[in-house]
Amino acid sequence: MKYYLGLDVGGTNFAAGIIDENYRVIEKISVPAGAGRSIEEITEDMANVSLEVVKKAGVDISDFTSWGIGMPSFVNPRTNLLVHANCFGWKNVPIYSYLERHIPLPIYIENDANCAALGETLAGGAKGYENVLMLTLGTGLGGGIILNKKIYAGADMMGAELGHTKLVYNGAACTCGQYGCAEAYCSATALIRQAKEALERDPESLMVRLCDGDISKLEAKTVFDAMKQGDDTARQVIEQYIDYLSCAISSFVVIFRPEIIILGGGVANAGEILRRPLQERLLVNTYAGSEIGVPDIKIAECGNDAGLIGAAMLEKYGMNRNQK
Amino acid sequence: MKYYLGLDVGGTNFAAGIIDENYRVIEKISVPAGAGRSIEEITEDMANVSLEVVKKAGVDISDFTSWGIGMPSFVNPRTNLLVHANCFGWKNVPIYSYLERHIPLPIYIENDANCAALGETLAGGAKGYENVLMLTLGTGLGGGIILNKKIYAGADMMGAELGHTKLVYNGAACTCGQYGCAEAYCSATALIRQAKEALERDPESLMVRLCDGDISKLEAKTVFDAMKQGDDTARQVIEQYIDYLSCAISSFVVIFRPEIIILGGGVANAGEILRRPLQERLLVNTYAGSEIGVPDIKIAECGNDAGLIGAAMLEKYGMNRNQK
Numbered sequence: 001m002k003y004y005l006g007l008d009v010g011g012t013n014f015a016a017g018i019i020d021e022n023y024r025v026i027e028k029i030s031v032p033a034g035a036g037r038s039i040e041e042i043t044e045d046m047a048n049v050s051l052e053v054v055k056k057a058g059v060d061i062s063d064f065t066s067w068g069i070g071m072p073s074f075v076n077p078r079t080n081l082l083v084h085a086n087c088f089g090w091k092n093v094p095i096y097s098y099l100e101r102h103i104p105l106p107i108y109i110e111n112d113a114n115c116a117a118l119g120e121t122l123a124g125g126a127k128g129y130e131n132v133l134m135l136t137l138g139t140g141l142g143g144g145i146i147l148n149k150k151i152y153a154g155a156d157m158m159g160a161e162l163g164h165t166k167l168v169y170n171g172a173a174c175t176c177g178q179y180g181c182a183e184a185y186c187s188a189t190a191l192i193r194q195a196k197e198a199l200e201r202d203p204e205s206l207m208v209r210l211c212d213g214d215i216s217k218l219e220a221k222t223v224f225d226a227m228k229q230g231d232d233t234a235r236q237v238i239e240q241y242i243d244y245l246s247c248a249i250s251s252f253v254v255i256f257r258p259e260i261i262i263l264g265g266g267v268a269n270a271g272e273i274l275r276r277p278l279q280e281r282l283l284v285n286t287y288a289g290s291e292i293g294v295p296d297i298k299i300a301e302c303g304n305d306a307g308l309i310g311a312a313m314l315e316k317y318g319m320n321r322n323q324k
Numbered sequence: 325m326k327y328y329l330g331l332d333v334g335g336t337n338f339a340a341g342i343i344d345e346n347y348r349v350i351e352k353i354s355v356p357a358g359a360g361r362s363i364e365e366i367t368e369d370m371a372n373v374s375l376e377v378v379k380k381a382g383v384d385i386s387d388f389t390s391w392g393i394g395m396p397s398f399v400n401p402r403t404n405l406l407v408h409a410n411c412f413g414w415k416n417v418p419i420y421s422y423l424e425r426h427i428p429l430p431i432y433i434e435n436d437a438n439c440a441a442l443g444e445t446l447a448g449g450a451k452g453y454e455n456v457l458m459l460t461l462g463t464g465l466g467g468g469i470i471l472n473k474k475i476y477a478g479a480d481m482m483g484a485e486l487g488h489t490k491l492v493y494n495g496a497a498c499t500c501g502q503y504g505c506a507e508a509y510c511s512a513t514a515l516i517r518q519a520k521e522a523l524e525r526d527p528e529s530l531m532v533r534l535c536d537g538d539i540s541k542l543e544a545k546t547v548f549d550a551m552k553q554g555d556d557t558a559r560q561v562i563e564q565y566i567d568y569l570s571c572a573i574s575s576f577v578v579i580f581r582p583e584i585i586i587l588g589g590g591v592a593n594a595g596e597i598l599r600r601p602l603q604e605r606l607l608v609n610t611y612a613g614s615e616i617g618v619p620d621i622k623i624a625e626c627g628n629d630a631g632l633i634g635a636a637m638l639e640k641y642g643m644n645r646n647q648k
Contacts, residue, residue: 076616083615092615131479145579147479154581155455155471164611165575169492169509169568176611180571185493244493247504251489255469255579257478287488287500291407291416292400 003057005064005105006312007050008112008304009071011035011087014046015304016053019312023123025305027057035088039098042088047102067105068314070115070307072140074158082109083158086175108314114151114160115310116264116300117144118317123309124302125262133258134300135162135249137220137267140175141183141190145256150317151310157319163187167248182248188220188266191241195223198237206231224270242274246281253294254287264300275299327381329388329429330636331374332436332628333395335359335411338370339628340377343636347447349629351381359412363422366412371426391429392638394439394631396464398482406433407482410499432638438475438484439634440588440624441468442641447633448626449586457582458624459486459573461544461591464499465507465514469580474641475634481643487511491572506572512544512590515565519547522561530555548594566598570605577618578611588624599623 003026004019010033017028031049034042046069054061073085075095082095099107117126117134126132130149136142143162145152153160163183164176171180172190184190195218199205206226211217226234249261267274279297283289300306310317327350328343334357341352355373358366370393378385397409399419406419423431441450441458450456454473460466467486469476477484487507488500495504496514508514519542523529530550535541550558573585591598603621607613624630634641 083612154579155583156581158612158616159577159579159581161578161611164578165489166571166609167490167493169495169504169571171493178574178609178611180493181611247490247493250502251575253483254485254488255478255483257480257483259479285490285502287485287502287505288407288482292482 003059003063004312004315005050005054005067006308006310006314007046007067007069008115008307008311009033009046009069010112011072014049015308016049017305017308017312018053018057018059019309023119023309023313025308027053028305028308029053029056033087039088039090039093043095043098044102047099050103061103061105064105066108066315067099067103068108068110068115068311068318069099070110070112070311072112074111074153075109077157106315108318110151110311110314110318111142111144111153111160112307113142113163114144114153115308115314116142116302116306117146117262118151118310118313119302119306119308120262120264120300121146121149122313122317124306125298125300126260129259131256131259132262133249133252133256133260133295134262134264135186136265137186137245137263138188138265141187141248142265143252145258147256151314151319153319162252165248165251167244167251185244186241186248191220191223191237191267192218194241195234195237198233202233205233207234220267221269224273228273238274239277242278242281243285246278246285249278249282250286250289253282258295261295261297262300263297264306268299271299327383327387328636328639329374329378329391330632330634330638331370331391331393332439332631332635333357333370333393334436335396338373339632340373341629341632341636342377342381342383343633347443347633347637349632351377352629352632353377353380357411363412363414363417367419367422368426371423374427385427385429388429390432390639391423391427392432392434392439392635392642393423394434394436394635396436398435398477399433401481430639432642434475434635434638434642435466435468435477435484436631437466437487438468438477439632439638440466440626440630441470441586442475442634442637443626443630443632444586444588444624445470445473446637446641448630449622449624450584453583455580455583456586457573457576457580457584457619458586458588459510460589461510461569461587462512462589465511465572466589467576469582471580475638475643477643486576489572489575491568491575509568510565510572514568515544515547515561515591516542518565519558519561522557526557529557531558544591545593548597552597562598563601566602566605567609570602570609573602573606574610574613574618577606582619585619585621586624587621588630592623595623
């Protein structure tokens with residue numbers, strides 16, 4: 001049995017894991033990310049948690065042929081610099097030189113949303129498919145594209161940033177500095193903002209009660225819960241959100257015509273109450289939808305492990321290029 | 325020397341041509357499309373003009389290994405039907421069965437914008453590049469994507485319909501029945517509409533005089549000509565158009581990060597007066613543009629032959645799939 005070593009880096013936690021040939025997580029350790037410290041300390045932690053999980057699994061680091069890492073960023077292959085990782089305040093960091101001090105393996109780094117798409121394709125909701133679109137509806141809007149069972153990250157491995165395509169020309173400010181990005185309308189953060197705006201018009205909404213009168217505690221789940229209990233304002237917010245999301249997805253559909261669409265991230269936990277109307281709106285809002293149909297939308301199945309599984313399998317299913 | 329047979333089908337003309345191994349057009353015949361007639365008649369014409377150019381070149385139809393056709397449509401590979409060709413009023417037409425009666429060769433059919441992108445990559449402005457985005461700014465907004473020197477047309481060969489991605493959520497009606505498509509803001513037709521709207525606010529604009537007071541004659545060129553002569557309304561229309569176009573392109577850049585962007589079609593004839601400010605706006609309007617830059621924009625070089633060259637080379641550089 002061959003094993004694969006993966007690390008899923010987020011702003012809150014690092015999860016290191018060992019994956020077997022059947023894409024099962026056989027060992028996993030999660031530690032706090034400890035953002036705010038130096039690059040030296042954070043990258044040393046990334047290595048330590050990875051070495052620790054290897055030890056825990058009772059294998060040796062020399063049994064692995066690579067170390068795969070998913071991060072909320074991407075590496076510029078011309079400079080080998082990690083372009084930016086907002087959660088750590090990093091910009092143009094020579095990440096390989098920090099990491100290779102600790103683990104003597106070929107290192108593959110890929111955007112975390114791309115890793116999640118790969119994980120779901122190998123082990124989750126898109127198992128058996130070769131052309132997959134995955135969207136992660138979380139703090140941001142992560143997008144991953146699998147073409148012919150491999151991650152597609154653009155001609156230069158810095159692409160497929162689906163969350164930063166334009167959805168609303170001259171629209172709302174996005175965290176990236178641009179305006180009207182799909183992320184600014186379709187992330188969990190955007191849904192919460194849209195709900196708060198609706199509460200200004202309807203301060204009596206059930207949403208307020210569901211977060212004990214403290215709307216700073218309002219989450220995506222609050223909006224869905226209020227809708228389920230018949231709150232009309234919450235229903236309007238969700239309907240508008242689903243229309244935005246269906247239009248964003250429609251653009252990816254007319255470009256890629258994937259076989260299946262997977263939704264992950266916190267908002268996707270809403271399940272059928274999100275998925276079914278989204279599927280209907282996607283058909284209506286997609287070019288030639290009535291003639292050739294649209295792909296099925298499914299909720300992700302690997303949960304938090306999708307990114308870890310994908311990261312571990314980068315050597316085999318990442319972009320078909322040499323990485324450091 | 326091996327030769328390739330191509331046919332470029334448009335709503336106005338059919339151009340059949342013989343291409344040599346160096347992607348040069350060695351013989352070409354153009355005939356009126358004769359839209360409005362029956363499918364039998366039009367497909368027979370498509371075959372006849374192709375057989376005629378073979379004869380004119382002094383070669384034999386058996387010297388060819390395929391017949392490549394570019395059309396403003398696409399074939400559904402599940403049904404083998406041409407999904408729609410608005411210029412002929414066709415919908416779900418069994419095009420292969422009509423064509424194969426006349427020419428006993430394997431037939432490759434591909435969207436004309438994809439063929440143009442391939443032609444420019446093999447013989448034009450994108451020669452030497454392997455990852456290319458081409459936009460045709462004509463009656464519609466055609467988009468073609470070349471990945472690793474091959475046409476990318478989506479997982480099912482019905483994709484890369486870049487003109488029908490959403491640019492302006494809930495925006496202007498598009499010819500396709502959707503709203504806010506990039507085509508509805510970035511085609512030549514859209515530019516003319518935008519100019520006419522501006523003339524309602526400024527009926528004294530030089531644009532009116534340049535089309536002899538008959539604004540039904542207003543063309544994309546009229547707007548650029550008026551701007552060159554100092555007309556402020558024309559300048560505003562062009563600046564707005566360039567901002568729309570740069571935002572549409574920015575979405576394709578963050579997805580594909582192509583090596584180069586080629587502009588074809590009537591609007592691209594404006595040349596540097598379009599290209600230079602568009603390049604500047606693209607940098608400003610693209611996610612992470614200031615950190616990793618944006619691809620160079622170039623004006624197409626093959627003119628009307630791009631689609632013909634690409635069509636002829638479909639056997640070699642089309643989607644890597646069996647076609648009928």
